[in-house]
Amino acid sequence: MLENIRVVLVNTSHPGNIGGAARAMKNMGLSRLVLVDPLDFPSHEADARASGASDVLEGAQVVGTLEEALVGCNLVLGTSARDRRIPWPLLDPRECGQKSVEEAGQGGQIALVFGREYAGLTNEELQRCHYHVHIPSNPDFSSLNLAAAVQVLSYEVRMAWLAAEGQPSKVEKQEVNSVRSADLATADEMESYFGHLEQTLVAIGFLNPEQPKHLMARLRRLYGRSSVNRSEMSILRGILTETQKVARGDAHKRKD
Structure with a gap:
């Protein structure tokens, strides 16, 4: 044509x-x-x-x-x-x-x-x-x-x-990692993450468990809009784990 x-x-x-x-x-x-x-x-x-x-x-x-x-x-x-x-x-x-x-x-x-x-x-x-x-x-x-x-x-x-x-006028970006990385994190995986996140925020003093001020509810809404996949979840969990290690190290130094 x-x-x-x-x-x-x-x-x-x-x-x-x-x-x-x-x-x-x-x-x-x-x-x-x-x-x-x-x-x-x-x-x-x-x-x-x-x-x-x-x-x-x-x-x-x-x-x-x-x-x-x-x-x-x-x-x-x-x-x-x-x-x-x-x-x-x-x-x-x-x-x-x-x-x-x-x-x-x-x-x-x-x-x-x-x-x-x-x-x-x-x-x-x-x-x-x-x-x-x-x-x-x-x-x-x-x-x-x-x-x-x-x-x-x-x-x-x-x-x-x-x-x-009938051809698309834009090319959708796709991840080139494993098939699993393209899957969204499941509800139970997200719940486990939120528990990990809350523990970490308490450990670094960002969240006061006595006065949470709806912080976790707001974070849940934020992540709910983000459509986190499993590959991204692994990254986020890794960041929390390393943050907790630093928090524990700082706590030991203050005791010493």
């Missing part, structure tokens, strides 16, 4: 931006790059900025006109940083990603078109697009770097693709 989505850069003046765009694309799983009349390409600077996405640069198609870049496309979305006073269907980046993936999933060929660093796309070029896409940046500083703009839309495309494929 993602191979049906091409990124088109029009008349890019700085080769580093081409490399940065290639890196942004590869980060998000896009690979088809089309360059319309770039001022400096191929370039060592583009290779350097690509930082591992050299395959995207090597596979880039270089054409002379936007018309050539859009051959075969069923959906063309052009980025615009400002109001051109042209009544045209407008999408935000999220809608752009969803629309792109929806059309690509049906076999359509999609083009995400980005203009020149200094002036964006011309009105004539924007009129060749089915939709305009505006990134809602800070109005006091709205001009995005070209590679950054490519990153924003590529990210939204990937998020929409993950949703369409």
Whole structure:
């Protein structure tokens, strides 16, 4: 599906931006790059900025006109940083990603078109697009770097693709120790721990058994919110044991 989505850069003046765009694309799983009349390409600077996405640069198609870049496309979305006073269907980046993936999933060929660093796309070029896409940046500083703009839309495309494929958009962290360490401590293990904890707090003088002031009840609530597993319980019990040893040593010194 993602191979049906091409990124088109029009008349890019700085080769580093081409490399940065290639890196942004590869980060998000896009690979088809089309360059319309770039001022400096191929370039060592583009290779350097690509930082591992050299395959995207090597596979880039270089054409002379936007018309050539859009051959075969069923959906063309052009980025615009400002109001051109042209009544045209407008999408935000999220809608752009969803629309792109929806059309690509049906076999359509999609083009995400980005203009020149200094002036964006011309009105004539924007009129060749089915939709305009505006990134809602800070109005006091709205001009995005070209590679950054490519990153924003590529990210939204990937998020929409993950949703369409039923894949998670975040990776859950899991412990890599034994299976037992992932199990939560049982109620009886927690009770044993609370007994150990109370003894230790008394030994170091933090808890006065004559005036407990609901300290243990509050600690129970705290640990209850923490979902302590057995590996963590072993650590906590070890800390209490060592604390008790120090407390006993201090008590002996005071007697001496």
